[in-house]
Amino acid sequence: xxxxxxxxxxxxxxxxxxxxxxxxxxxxxxxxxxxxxxxxxxxxxxxxxxxxxxxxxxxxxxxxxxxxxxxxxxxxxxxxxxxxxxxxxxxxxxxxxxxxxxxxxxxxxxxxxxxxxxxxxxxxxxxxxxxxxxxxxxxxxxxxxxxxxxxxxxxxxxxxxxxxxxxxxxxxxxxxxxxxxxxxxxxxxxxxxxxxxxxxxxxxxxxxxxxxxxxxxxxxxxxxxxxxxxxxxxxxxxxxxxxxxxxxxxxxxxx
Amino acid sequence: xxxxxxxxxxxxxxxxxxxxxxxxxxxxxxxxxxxxxxxxxxxxxxxxxxxxxxxxxxxxxxxxxxxxxxxxxxxxxxxxxxxxxxxxxxxxxxxxxxxxxxxxxxxxxxxxxxxxxxxxxxxxxxxxxxxxxxxxxxxxxxxxxxxxxxxxxxxxxxxxxxxxxxxxxxxxxxxxxxxxxxxxxxxxxxxxxxxxxxxxxxxxxxxxxxxxxxxxxxxxxxxxxxxxxxxxxxxxxxxxxxxxxxxxxxxxxxxxxxxxxxxxxxxxxxxxxxxxxxxxxxxxxxxxxxxxxxxxxxxxxxxxxxxxxxxxxxxxxxxxxxxxxxxxxxxxxxxxxxxxxxxxxxxx
Ligand SMILES: Nc1ncnc2c1ncn2[C@@H]1O[C@H](COP(=O)(O)OP(=O)(O)OP(=O)(O)O)[C@@H](O)[C@H]1O
Ligand SMILES: [Mg+2]
Numbered sequence: 001x002x003x004x005x006x007x008x009x010x011x012x013x014x015x016x017x018x019x020x021x022x023x024x025x026x027x028x029x030x031x032x033x034x035x036x037x038x039x040x041x042x043x044x045x046x047x048x049x050x051x052x053x054x055x056x057x058x059x060x061x062x063x064x065x066x067x068x069x070x071x072x073x074x075x076x077x078x079x080x081x082x083x084x085x086x087x088x089x090x091x092x093x094x095x096x097x098x099x100x101x102x103x104x105x106x107x108x109x110x111x112x113x114x115x116x117x118x119x120x121x122x123x124x125x126x127x128x129x130x131x132x133x134x135x136x137x138x139x140x141x142x143x144x145x146x147x148x149x150x151x152x153x154x155x156x157x158x159x160x161x162x163x164x165x166x167x168x169x170x171x172x173x174x175x176x177x178x179x180x181x182x183x184x185x186x187x188x189x190x191x192x193x194x195x196x197x198x199x200x201x202x203x204x205x206x207x208x209x210x211x212x213x214x215x216x217x218x219x220x221x222x223x224x225x226x227x228x229x230x231x232x233x234x235x236x237x238x239x240x241x242x243x244x245x246x247x248x249x250x251x252x253x254x255x
Numbered sequence: 256x257x258x259x260x261x262x263x264x265x266x267x268x269x270x271x272x273x274x275x276x277x278x279x280x281x282x283x284x285x286x287x288x289x290x291x292x293x294x295x296x297x298x299x300x301x302x303x304x305x306x307x308x309x310x311x312x313x314x315x316x317x318x319x320x321x322x323x324x325x326x327x328x329x330x331x332x333x334x335x336x337x338x339x340x341x342x343x344x345x346x347x348x349x350x351x352x353x354x355x356x357x358x359x360x361x362x363x364x365x366x367x368x369x370x371x372x373x374x375x376x377x378x379x380x381x382x383x384x385x386x387x388x389x390x391x392x393x394x395x396x397x398x399x400x401x402x403x404x405x406x407x408x409x410x411x412x413x414x415x416x417x418x419x420x421x422x423x424x425x426x427x428x429x430x431x432x433x434x435x436x437x438x439x440x441x442x443x444x445x446x447x448x449x450x451x452x453x454x455x456x457x458x459x460x461x462x463x464x465x466x467x468x469x470x471x472x473x474x475x476x477x478x479x480x481x482x483x484x485x486x487x488x489x490x491x492x493x494x495x496x497x498x499x500x501x502x503x504x505x506x507x508x509x510x511x512x513x514x515x516x517x518x519x520x521x522x523x524x525x526x527x528x529x530x531x532x533x534x535x536x537x538x539x540x541x542x543x544x545x546x547x548x549x550x551x552x553x554x555x556x557x558x559x560x561x562x563x564x565x566x567x568x569x570x571x572x573x574x575x576x577x578x579x580x581x582x583x584x585x586x587x588x589x590x591x592x593x594x595x596x597x598x599x600x601x602x603x
Contacts, residue, residue: 106356
């Protein structure tokens, strides 16, 4: 545990001292801020139109602002997750520092877990940017906190799985660009698998849809924590980290 | 402290290390010598648990590098060929990170980090980013990280590569100082380094062990025949070098006499004789009694350089033998001596 913490804090520091973290935070905040502004604008306009036309539909901040926005966040994450994970191992392999880690009295899984936690930590910082915008909603409205929290948990779990996948891909190459591009492709695949169920209901389509990370996000977005969806994400995380460990082991054989 | 038995490492096409066996006692400094591509780095990577051996075993401090790798890793400090530095870390933070990784904490961590910063002369760059250090400083920080946790065994892959002459001497002195409580293996292709710092040499070539012995013995054994260099001068006028040569050849025990360099008034001769059969006084007396001056007389030690070239240059007989079955213990103990005497034959 101590070793995991050492690796985690080193990776965290490295994200911030190499400015990667700041760049990602700014980009993420700007992109999300823009989406937030559009959504809010739409909500307010719709509300005023309804008042003017004398109709009244129930309006919910949770359903009409927060939920679609957080859905957008999971799309936005597709672009950020590869950038977060691509350097984790590829960089160590390129500069030879992997030789230091691998000859230190630290277990492979402690290294892997520490690095993955740091990636998740940075992602959590990105999510925190979105929370700042939501604070306004709490100041001027009364959205429900519980579904919001569930949605965040879903996002974290989803990112956890994709980050584990990215960590694994990063062990396969010493080139960060290749690692990043492959991770993006892999994440995109897991994302678009869900679309197939829209026009096809054969068995393989169901399987593909099941494999997609998006289909398991719905329940969280609605504010329900479904254990089967949580289990799906935890499985993805486990598998990602497990393959990372395998890959690191075989690194030694091929190095 | 370190025992290596028939260690072999194969890559897809090449056999990088082929059935190497040797032992290193506690507190010794061992020089690992070999030309480029000999397999030095590969052997060190196996000793540090970075690469698993294809076959054979290696133990460090009694622990097997494969089965008890964590125990081994606790006890070694390793400077890889390229110092493993994170470019976006500062020197001091980096050393603290490595120290923690090796299990140091609290006050001891601070103490050790400060100590190695002083010891490896990196206090000038304490707060500089590692990515901005010069090659020599990178090497120094690399050495500092290897010794930060005061390990029992130090494995240094070309520790003086890229250092300036002053720093090279300081590093060698540091390495000599560290011996005693630490066991050190260092690889190099610089021969004076081995002569200056090491007690024992292991010479490998093309993945095979060529010789393993103490530095002094190796020089002695490779010499085989004794060579003396002497300079004689005429008391006045021109020296008849031929006359001196004939006179020296009559000295009992002298095999042959060469004129190495002839100047008008003096000349340098080289006499060869079988070991222990020549008395230096006889040579001196022969020159004086012949009416010449004796300016200098000294034994010509074969430099490690010559030994090295001789041992690695031609394919030694031991390496030409068919590879024994891995199950059978290879006659490595006998191999080095044989290699030397075989190489010696055309010379004697
Ligand atoms: N990753 C690898 N894949 C394939 N072959 C390798 C690999 N690493 C080393 N080799 C081969 O193994 C042999 C020994 O290499 P090694 O790096 O151990 O030599 P060395 O003695 O350290 O040389 P140098 O003095 O140049 O550092 C070489 O023939 C090299 O080409
Ligand atoms: Mg090498």
